[in-house]
Amino acid sequence: MRRKRIYEGKAKVLFEGPEPGTLVQYFKDDATAFNNQKKGTITGKGVLNNRISEYLMMRLESIGVPTHFVRRLNMREQLVREVEIIPLEVVVRNVAAGSLSKRLGIEEGTALPRSIVEYYLKNDALGDPLVTEEHITCFNWAGPQDLDEMMQMALRVNDFLTGLFLGVGIKLVDFKLEFGRLWEEDQMRIVLADEISPDSCRLWDIKTNEKLDKDRFRRDLGKVEEAYQEIARRLGVLPEAGPLDMQGPKVMQ
Structure with missing residues (x-):
């Protein structure tokens, strides 16, 4: 069954949710910078951002910050409240x-x-x-x-x-x-x-000031995928993903 696409942004797609008042938020590997003037792909970014965002939203909910997050559905999608x-x-x-x-x-x-x-x-x-x-x-x-x-x-x-x-x-x-x-x-x-x-x-x-975020893509610093994986690894949310999902991420020591 084809889902109804509600909105597509630079990094995510929103689909109609399974129940009224919900949406499914899909994380893409597409990367953009400088208001869409620079475009590229960061392999596995959608999977990692889905996990990282889920973890941080849940931690914020636990201290009383209200969010639109409901639950993660799969490797690249999460259920959110429509706002x-x-x-x-x-x-x-x-x-x-x-x-x-x-x-x-x-x-x-x-x-x-x-x-x-x-x-x-x-x-x-x-x-x-x-x-x-x-x-x-x-x-x-x-x-x-x-x-x-x-x-x-x-x-x-x-x-x-x-x-x-x-x-x-x-x-x-x-x-x-x-x-x-x-x-x-x-x-x-x-x-x-x-x-x-x-x-x-x-x-x-904190020790080296090495950038571990999208600035690596913006500034052509290389090792963009590894930086995102490092954040997930340090937060303890690096997915146990197969090659189809992540195209073989390597955990940095």
Whole structure:
């Protein structure tokens, strides 16, 4: 039976779910950077991101952060609640890197005096521009109360993930979150949506500052698959996959 495709993004496909109010989120191996100007494939990325995101979403649920995640279905798919995505990317930064370094001339790797939360409008055609709370409330992308909730949740996620990654020798440099409105009868609540994976985080080895995330693809650093596998290995979620699923990943010692 063919499933109804609801939406296809750069890294995932959403299909109609088995019951009302659910979707099936399928993780692709496709990789893009610089607002889709650079494209490629990272073998097994979808399998690894599915596992990593499942693990992190479940850990966040366990400390009371509401998410759209329900359960993992198979190697590449997970069941999620259907939400109305808020058209913003919420970026939390702990260390200067990427666009922040370029925009403000701060050397990459500089620890920030405190965590910074930034908002970007989800719009590929415009290059996902940086926006302020004034823009967001003026154009009604989210209300002041929504923003307060998203900010509080983002900082809570940052505190938790910083400690979790520190425990496995990884520095959480920065990461991107997306949120959605979950409607249950007449009640609406903001929940964490999308994914948390090396696609959406900058993760550096704490001793060597080696990049273990999508920057390896963006910057042609090589060993991209190995970096994603290393994150899964350190988190203890490296799949026991066959060659059809992963095309033979090698566990790094």
